[in-house]
Structure formats: C-alpha cells, structure tokens
Amino acid sequence: MRNLCEDVGAVNFSEKTPVSNQQIQNAYHHGNLSSDILQRAVEIIDEQGLDALSLRGIAKDLGVSHAAPNRHFKNKASLLSAIATGGWMQLRDATLKAADATASDNPNVRLNAMGRGFMRWALRNRALFRTLLHPDVARFADDDLTEAMLEFSASVSDAVQASQRQGRLSDVPLPIVSLFTNAVPMGAALLLINPLLSADHPDFEQFEEEELIHQVINLVVPI
Amino acid sequence: MRNLCEDVGAVNFSEKTPVSNQQIQNAYHHGNLSSDILQRAVEIIDEQGLDALSLRGIAKDLGVSHAAPNRHFKNKASLLSAIATGGWMQLRDATLKAADATASDNPNVRLNAMGRGFMRWALRNRALFRTLLHPDVARFADDDLTEAMLEFSASVSDAVQASQRQGRLSDVPLPIVSLFTNAVPMGAALLLINPLLSADHPDFEQFEEEELIHQVINLVVPI
DNA sequence: AAACATAAGTAGACGACGTCTACATTAGTT
DNA sequence: AACTAATGTAGACGTCGTCTACTTATGTTT
Known part of the structure; x- marks a missing residue:
C-alpha cells in the first residue's frame, strides 16, 4: 500500500x-x-x-x-487518492523547481516564481489539477494523500513566511497572508480552466499564457 | 424546462x-x-x-x-445543472445585497463588500459552492446554467471596472484585474472549505469568520 | 531442484444505479 | 363530460463497484 x-x-x-x-x-x-x-x-x-x-x-x-x-486499488476512492497524491507531488516539485530556477535567494523573487510555477503546472495539467480539488478526493483522503498535501503546503508556507520577514505584508497575520497568497494562483487557475467561467473573458486570448500568469502573480507578490 | x-x-x-x-x-x-x-x-x-x-x-x-x-430532470447531469443554476443565482444575490448594504456609492467600498459577501455565502453554503465549481457541472452545462453564470460574472465585472475607474490598479489591463479580484475570494473560500487544505492551518481558529474574511478581502480591495 | 507461500490475474455473482418503455392516474381545458 | 397533457408507477436493460472462489506465475525456502 x-x-x-x-x-x-x-x-x-x-x-x-x-x-x-x-x-x-x-x-x-x-x-x-x-x-x-x-x-x-x-x-x-x-x-x-x-x-x-x-x-x-x-x-x-x-x-x-x-x-x-x-x-492494486482497494476501491475507486483509493484510485482517486493515488491520482491526487501523485498530483500534489508533481505540483510541489513544479513550484520548488520554479523557485530554484531563479537562482536567486531573494524570498520575494522566489515566492513570485513559485506562484507562476503553480499556475503553469495547473494550466498544463488541467484534469489532474481539478482532481486535486475534487470534493470526493478530500473526503476519502488516505494517509499518503494527506501527507503529500501537507508537504506541498509546508513548502509554500515556508516561502510565504520568508517573504514576510523580508517585509512583504509584514503587518498582516501570517495565516491571512498565507491564505491570500495561496488563493490567487489557485483561484486564478481554476477560473481560467473552467470553460463556463472563462467563457465571458475571451479577453484573455490577447495574452500569452506566460504573460497572463506573470501579470496576475505580480499583483500578489510584487518584485 | x-x-x-x-x-x-x-x-x-x-x-x-x-x-x-x-x-x-x-x-x-x-x-x-x-x-x-x-x-x-x-x-x-x-x-x-x-x-x-x-x-x-x-x-x-x-x-x-x-x-x-x-x-422533472432529463438526466442526472441536468439535476446538477439545476442545482448549480440556483447556486449561482444565490451567489449573485448575496454579493449584490452585500454591496447595497453598504449604502455607499464608492466603487471600492462596494467591491470590497461584494468580495466579503461572496466568501460569506461560500462558507455558509459549502456543498452548493463546491457544486458550482464541479468539473462535471461545467461540462454538461445547459443554457439556464450558462446564463446564471454569466449574470453573476457580469455583475462582478461591472463592479471591478467601476473600481478601476476610481484608480484601483488602473495601470493593469482590466481582464487581469478582473481575474485577480475574482481569484481571491474564490480561492480563499475553496482553501478554507477543503478539509485537507485547511488542516494545516489550525491557525484560523483564532479568527472569527467575519474577521478572517475582512482581512483577506482587504488585501485585494483596500478601502 | 522441489515445495510452497504470496502476488497478480480470471470468472461469476450481487445489489445499486441511470435510463428507457409501457402503462396508470390525476389536473386542467374545452 | 371528454380529451390532452402532466405526473407518477412498474419493469427491464446494461453498466458499475465490489465480493468470493478459483487459477496462474513469482520468488523464497528448504
């Protein structure tokens, strides 16, 4: 198992x-x-x-x-759990690699890159990303899945905390900053992926994917 | 129908x-x-x-x-569509009522209230909110659902545009501002609702729901 | 090398589900 | 009072998840 x-x-x-x-x-x-x-x-x-x-x-x-x-899978829920477990691992790797790729040790630069790495991965692995957020996945989460999720979450939390020490939103409680920082790439990716929700924004076609991501993330973690 | x-x-x-x-x-x-x-x-x-x-x-x-x-329902998908249609209508009403309740005509004050109204509704109607974002709901959306979604989206878009005319993020393209503004309440609500994702933030217990919402939304639409 | 436990596949059965069809009952209109 | 449409019922069909009993390959132990 x-x-x-x-x-x-x-x-x-x-x-x-x-x-x-x-x-x-x-x-x-x-x-x-x-x-x-x-x-x-x-x-x-x-x-x-x-x-x-x-x-x-x-x-x-x-x-x-x-x-x-x-x-190989006790039941359907455990298949979904396994899929989601792999997805969270990929997502963590993608964000951490994006941070490392900056070759910078400026916390804000790294956090910004992580946000972009998150969105990039979500937009390129749409089905998997949606699965991560699927209610029935969370409901029947096994230990592996919970662990993978927490590992991802911890890696983001660390980066947020570091950027706050650097002065970013230093007057706001950490949990709030963390929530805010996570919400933007997650919400934005979800909105862009949803055919219903992005249907009313054909405006987005004028942007290159990377440019779009860049501009949105800059609003959360300016550099 | x-x-x-x-x-x-x-x-x-x-x-x-x-x-x-x-x-x-x-x-x-x-x-x-x-x-x-x-x-x-x-x-x-x-x-x-x-x-x-x-x-x-x-x-x-x-x-x-x-x-x-x-x-009464052609198939299961159309039941989900009907549920989601009602949900989007409720969500639109909740945000617009929140804006009106401010009794202000300052676009930023109104937009801020709408963001809080959104989160409040999402946190109090969790199952319904999750259903709105369910991939299989969007996949089989009928005309009623699409219309309800667009009506909600339009009401938010108008408010975002008004606040931008007031000077908020006026140097950023409207679609980007719109995406950013929508992403925060949506992402934040999703994070708070997901048992897996909020498990590592027991920190949130120190906040009243309303206080939490207030602080997060203030980061997107300062007043 | 032979014996044997275990992992990994198969076939068949069961109940639950979505959906279709044919039929029964009621409501509303003319 | 008669007719039509709306609404409910019963039964059937194929698919699905899952369980059990059985079969075949793997790999370790002797």
Missing part, C-alpha cells in the same frame, strides 16, 4: 506514451498494471471527465479482466 | 424544512416533487458528498417511485 505512493511519484502522467511501457512479461501477468491504470485514469478524466471514470472501463482499455484493478 | 429555473430561484436550499412543504394533494401526485428533489439533493451532497447522490436514492427518500425524478 505504501509503495503505491512511490509508484505514483515515478509515473509522469502528462507524458502520453501509448499506454504501455509494459515489457509484456507474459500474457497473464501484466507487469505494470498499477501504473498503467493510473496513467489511463488521468487520460480518461482529461478526455471524458471524472464521472466517466470507471474501474471496469480502465480494465477493458488495458485488456485485463474487470476485477484486476481491485488487486 | 425554462420554468425549472424559476423554481430553483424560489427554493431556499439552506433552509432545512423537513423536506416537504408538500401540501400533500393526494398520494399519487406529489405536488412539489421537483423542488423537493433539488432540496434533498443539496442535503445529500452536504452530508454524504456528490458521489453519494443518486436519483434513486432521492426518490426513495421522498417516497416516490425510482423513475419519478425523470419526469
């Missing part, structure tokens, strides 16, 4: 290899079933939405029997 | 009357079935989550046959 988490970390969901790195060991034992299931699940969510996701459908797509996925 | 929308507007989801204002006309014809279905649906989402919502379950709870709901 715990090693599932490491599996997830290793899989790159966004790379769409043709569903099987499977070094077909033989016809009976599939080889990479659990990671193939995760990969296919994200594809389905992307293409047909979360309510079109079924364990049986995945099994059929992968050419295994309908009950095979049960050997 | 169109009149469904008016039904929704009339129902107050948050009032938990014991499921039936039904003036039981007789045993066969239920009387208020469609609005009772909506009401019960929101209760279920609140208590057991969206994936526990079933048309058959609602029918059983209301004491009608399993196929009765199909007379």
Whole structure:
C-alpha cells in the first residue's frame, strides 16, 4: 500500500506514451498494471471527465479482466487518492523547481516564481489539477494523500513566511497572508480552466499564457 | 424546462424544512416533487458528498417511485445543472445585497463588500459552492446554467471596472484585474472549505469568520 | 531442484444505479 | 363530460463497484 505512493511519484502522467511501457512479461501477468491504470485514469478524466471514470472501463482499455484493478486499488476512492497524491507531488516539485530556477535567494523573487510555477503546472495539467480539488478526493483522503498535501503546503508556507520577514505584508497575520497568497494562483487557475467561467473573458486570448500568469502573480507578490 | 429555473430561484436550499412543504394533494401526485428533489439533493451532497447522490436514492427518500425524478430532470447531469443554476443565482444575490448594504456609492467600498459577501455565502453554503465549481457541472452545462453564470460574472465585472475607474490598479489591463479580484475570494473560500487544505492551518481558529474574511478581502480591495 | 507461500490475474455473482418503455392516474381545458 | 397533457408507477436493460472462489506465475525456502 505504501509503495503505491512511490509508484505514483515515478509515473509522469502528462507524458502520453501509448499506454504501455509494459515489457509484456507474459500474457497473464501484466507487469505494470498499477501504473498503467493510473496513467489511463488521468487520460480518461482529461478526455471524458471524472464521472466517466470507471474501474471496469480502465480494465477493458488495458485488456485485463474487470476485477484486476481491485488487486492494486482497494476501491475507486483509493484510485482517486493515488491520482491526487501523485498530483500534489508533481505540483510541489513544479513550484520548488520554479523557485530554484531563479537562482536567486531573494524570498520575494522566489515566492513570485513559485506562484507562476503553480499556475503553469495547473494550466498544463488541467484534469489532474481539478482532481486535486475534487470534493470526493478530500473526503476519502488516505494517509499518503494527506501527507503529500501537507508537504506541498509546508513548502509554500515556508516561502510565504520568508517573504514576510523580508517585509512583504509584514503587518498582516501570517495565516491571512498565507491564505491570500495561496488563493490567487489557485483561484486564478481554476477560473481560467473552467470553460463556463472563462467563457465571458475571451479577453484573455490577447495574452500569452506566460504573460497572463506573470501579470496576475505580480499583483500578489510584487518584485 | 425554462420554468425549472424559476423554481430553483424560489427554493431556499439552506433552509432545512423537513423536506416537504408538500401540501400533500393526494398520494399519487406529489405536488412539489421537483423542488423537493433539488432540496434533498443539496442535503445529500452536504452530508454524504456528490458521489453519494443518486436519483434513486432521492426518490426513495421522498417516497416516490425510482423513475419519478425523470419526469422533472432529463438526466442526472441536468439535476446538477439545476442545482448549480440556483447556486449561482444565490451567489449573485448575496454579493449584490452585500454591496447595497453598504449604502455607499464608492466603487471600492462596494467591491470590497461584494468580495466579503461572496466568501460569506461560500462558507455558509459549502456543498452548493463546491457544486458550482464541479468539473462535471461545467461540462454538461445547459443554457439556464450558462446564463446564471454569466449574470453573476457580469455583475462582478461591472463592479471591478467601476473600481478601476476610481484608480484601483488602473495601470493593469482590466481582464487581469478582473481575474485577480475574482481569484481571491474564490480561492480563499475553496482553501478554507477543503478539509485537507485547511488542516494545516489550525491557525484560523483564532479568527472569527467575519474577521478572517475582512482581512483577506482587504488585501485585494483596500478601502 | 522441489515445495510452497504470496502476488497478480480470471470468472461469476450481487445489489445499486441511470435510463428507457409501457402503462396508470390525476389536473386542467374545452 | 371528454380529451390532452402532466405526473407518477412498474419493469427491464446494461453498466458499475465490489465480493468470493478459483487459477496462474513469482520468488523464497528448504
């Protein structure tokens, strides 16, 4: 069960290899079933939405029997948990890498980069990002998922705190600053992703994605 | 079909009357079935989550046959659409009333109040708020839902534009300001609602809800 | 190398669900 | 009073999640 988490970390969901790195060991034992299931699940969510996701459908797509996925995921909720766990890990890596890429030790520069890294990842992994925020994911969160979430959250919190020591919004309580700082990339990404919500802003077409992200994040963490 | 929308507007989801204002006309014809279905649906989402919502379950709870709901909602997606339509209407009313309650014509004061009204509503109608943002709701949005969403969006856009004419962030393109302004209450509410995400901020317990909202919104729309 | 526990797959069954069709009952109009 | 539309019922169908019992491969122990 715990090693599932490491599996997830290793899989790159966004790379769409043709569903099987499977070094077909033989016809009976599939080889990479659990990671193939995760990969296919994200594809389905992307293409047909979360309510079109079924364990049986995945099994059929992968050419295994309908009950095979049960050997790797206790139930559907735990599949969602595993997907979300991998997503939070990716999101944390993306934000931290963005901070490191600045090669700066200015907390504001780093925090700004993290905000942009967050949005960039969210906009390029839309289905996965939506899954992270899905109510039923949080509801049935297992320990792995909770841990991954907390790790992400801690890495952001540290950066916010550092920037506050640098003087950014230093007169506002930390939890408030933290909430505010997290809310902008999260809310903005959600708004941009939602077809309903961005439908009334065809204005956005005038911006390059990177430019749009840049301008929004600058309003939260000026540099 | 169109009149469904008016039904929704009339129902107050948050009032938990014991499921039936039904003036039981007789045993066969239920009387208020469609609005009772909506009401019960929101209760279920609140208590057991969206994936526990079933048309058959609602029918059983209301004491009608399993196929009765199909007379009022073409399918499950259209039930979700109707729920969301009512939600957006409530949300728009809540924000506009908050603005009017200031009895001010200062655009910044009004916009600030709208942000607080938004968050207040979201935190007090959590299940409904989550449903508004549910990916499968947007995916199968019908015309009523789209219209309700656009009406909400327009009312916020107007307020943002007015505040920009007043000098707030006047050097930033309107779509960016709009995105930023919307992102904060939406993201903040989402973060506060998510049990996973707010778990690492037990810090929030030190704040009254209203005080918390006040401080966060002041960071987006200072007055 | 043989024996054996365990991991990983299969087939079949069960109840719940969404949705369709055919039919029954009531409400409203003419 | 008769007709039509709205609203509810019963039954059926295919899909789904999940459980159980069984089968096959893997890998460790002896």
